[in-house]
Amino acid sequence: MVRILSPDHLKRRIYNEKRSFHPEARGTPEKNFEEEISLLKDQLLRALVEVDNTQKRAHKEKEDTQKYAISSFARDLLGISDTLEQALEASPPQNDKKMDF
DSSP: OOOOOOHHHHHHHHHHHHTOSOHHHHOOHHHHHHHHHHHHHHHHHHHHHHHHHHHHHHHHHHHHHHHHHHHHHHHHHHHHHHHHHHHHHHSOOOSSOOOOO
């Protein structure tokens, strides 16, 4: 799962970078904005990929549900057909008309 950072979290992160005691880590405001843009682009791409994967997963689950619903329905019909055949075989023969299934 992708964790999307809130704008407040990003602001605190940049602020803490500016207050860092390491001079090379402080950076210029332009650098901080570039880093923020880079982070936001990365988050956006990850979110888009996650949405795409979710859509694909939902589509596959829908197809699987339809496929297995049909096979379940067919299996139920076979059970009913077997029961009807057994009932006809167990019933006494009728002289007037015989029904074949």
